[in-house]
Amino acid sequence: MKELPALASVLDRFEPSKISEISSLTSRLQEEGRDIIHLGIGEPDFETPENAVEAGVAAIRSGQTKYTPVDGTTAMKQAIREKFLRDNELDYPVEQIIAASGAKPLLAHAIQAVLDPGDEVIIPTPCWVSHPGMVRLYGGEAVFVACPEEKGFKLQPEDLQRAITAKTKLVIMNSPGNPTGATYDEAELKALTDVLLEHPRIWILADDIYEHIVFDGLRFVTPAQVEPRLYERTLTVNGISKGYAMTGWRIGFAGGPKRLINAMRKVMSQSTGNPSSISQIAAIEALTGPQAFLKERAASFKRRRDFIVPAINQTPHLKCAPPEGSFFLYVNCEGVLGRSAPDGRRIESSTDFARYLLEEAGVAVVPGVAFELDPYVRLSYAVSMAELEEAARRLRRACSELR
Numbered sequence: 001m002k003e004l005p006a007l008a009s010v011l012d013r014f015e016p017s018k019i020s021e022i023s024s025l026t027s028r029l030q031e032e033g034r035d036i037i038h039l040g041i042g043e044p045d046f047e048t049p050e051n052a053v054e055a056g057v058a059a060i061r062s063g064q065t066k067y068t069p070v071d072g073t074t075a076m077k078q079a080i081r082e083k084f085l086r087d088n089e090l091d092y093p094v095e096q097i098i099a100a101s102g103a104k105p106l107l108a109h110a111i112q113a114v115l116d117p118g119d120e121v122i123i124p125t126p127c128w129v130s131h132p133g134m135v136r137l138y139g140g141e142a143v144f145v146a147c148p149e150e151k152g153f154k155l156q157p158e159d160l161q162r163a164i165t166a167k168t169k170l171v172i173m174n175s176p177g178n179p180t181g182a183t184y185d186e187a188e189l190k191a192l193t194d195v196l197l198e199h200p201r202i203w204i205l206a207d208d209i210y211e212h213i214v215f216d217g218l219r220f221v222t223p224a225q226v227e228p229r230l231y232e233r234t235l236t237v238n239g240i241s242k243g244y245a246m247t248g249w250r251i252g253f254a255g256g257p258k259r260l261i262n263a264m265r266k267v268m269s270q271s272t273g274n275p276s277s278i279s280q281i282a283a284i285e286a287l288t289g290p291q292a293f294l295k296e297r298a299a300s301f302k303r304r305r306d307f308i309v310p311a312i313n314q315t316p317h318l319k320c321a322p323p324e325g326s327f328f329l330y331v332n333c334e335g336v337l338g339r340s341a342p343d344g345r346r347i348e349s350s351t352d353f354a355r356y357l358l359e360e361a362g363v364a365v366v367p368g369v370a371f372e373l374d375p376y377v378r379l380s381y382a383v384s385m386a387e388l389e390e391a392a393r394r395l396r397r398a399c400s401e402l403r
C-alpha cells in the first residue's frame with residue numbers, strides 16, 4: 001500500500017463527537033423536508049441589537065477593515081474594562097484584558113497557556129463538550145467531578161476538595177452552565193473558592209458566557225469577584241455571543257492576571273491573530289450602549305422556561321427542575337430506558353431516546369452522553385413560544401406511546 005503522511009497522534013485521544021450522529025440525522029431529515037423543531041441549538045433566537053448593527057455597518061463604510069493589535073484595539077479593551085467594573089466589580093487595567101474571536105478561542109488559548117502534558121484539569125459534569133475537548137487537545141487529563149441532579153447539578157466543595165491532586169493545574173467553572181442552566185449564588189461560589197484558596201498552584205477558569213441570562217432575582221457572581229484573593233490566578237472569560245445574541249460576530253474577552261494574559265497573547269500572536277476589526281466596533285457599541293434590553297431578554301427566556309418546565313414534568317417518564325439561568329434544560333430521561341417504541345425498538349440510552357424523538361416526533365434534542373452525565377437529554381428553549389408549545393405536544397405524544 002502507498003505510504004501516507006501521518007496525522008497528529010493527539011487526535012487519537014478524541015472520540016468522534018457523540019452528538020454528531022444525531023446532528024447528521026437532523027440535517028438529513030430536514031433535507032428530506034421533514035418538519036423538525038430544533039431544540040438542539042445553543043444560541044439565542046434574538047437579533048443583534050440595532051445600535052451594534054449600525055456600528056458594524058458604519059465600521060465597514062468608514063474603512064475600519066484592517067488588522068488591529070492581536071488582542072484587540074485599546075478602545076475595545078476600554079469598553080471591556082468598563083463592562084467588568086460595571087457588571088462584576090472587577091478592576092482589570094487594559095494590559096490585563098484580551099479580546100478574541102469568541103470566548104471559545106480564549107478558553108483554548110488559556111488552557112494551552114497553562115497546561116503541561118499530564119496536568120489534570122477538574123471539570124464539573126455535566127459540562128460543555130468543548131471544555132474536556134480542549135483539555136485533551138492540549139495534552140491535559142480531564143478529571144470529571146459528577147454533580148448530580150439532587151445537588152442541582154452543582155459542584156459541592158467536598159467533591160472539589162476530593163478531586164484535587166498534586167497534578168491539578170486548573171479548575172473550569174461555568175455558571176450559568178451549559179447544559180444544565182445551574183447557576184451558583186454567592187454563598188455556593190464562596191464555598192468553592194474557599195477550597196481553592198487552600199491550593200495556590202491551581203488556576204481558575206471562569207466561563208461566564210451566560211452571565212446575563214439569569215432568573216428569579218438571582219444575582220450573577222464570578223469567582224474573582226466573590227474571592228478577591230483569587231484574582232491573581234483567575235481568568236474571567238465572557239463575550240457577546242449569548243447575552244447580546246451576537247454569536248456570529250465572534251467576539252469574546254477575558255480579564256486576568258498579567259502573567260496569564262501575556263502568555264495567552266503570545267499563543268494568540270502565533271495562531272489566530274486579531275478578532276475582526278468590524279466586530280470589535282460593534283462589540284464596543286453593544287457593551288457601552290443601552291443595557292436595559294438584557295433584562296427584558298432574560299425575562300423572555302424566563303417566560304419560556306416557566307412554560308416548558310411544567311410541560312416536561314407532565315410528560316410521561318420525563319422530569320426536570322427549573323434551572324436558574326441560561327436557556328437549556330437538562331431533562332432526566334431515566335424513565336424511558338428499557339421501554340419500547342410502537343415499532344418495537346427498545347430505548348436503551350439517551351442517544352436512542354434522542355433518535356426516537358427526532359424520527360417519530362420531529363423534535364431535535366441533544367443526548368446527555370455528550371455532556372458526561374447520563375441518562376439525560378439537553379433541550380434548548382431559545383425558540384418561539386409557538387414552537388415550544390408544539391414541541392411539548394409532540395414530546396407528550398411520543399413519550400405516552402412508549403411501553
Ligand code: PLP
Nearest residue numbers: 042102103104128178239241252
Ligand atoms: N462557553 C460555553 C459554556 C458555551 O456554551 C459556549 C457556546 O456554546 C461558549 C463558551 C462559546 O462562546 P463564543 O461564541 O463566545 O465562542
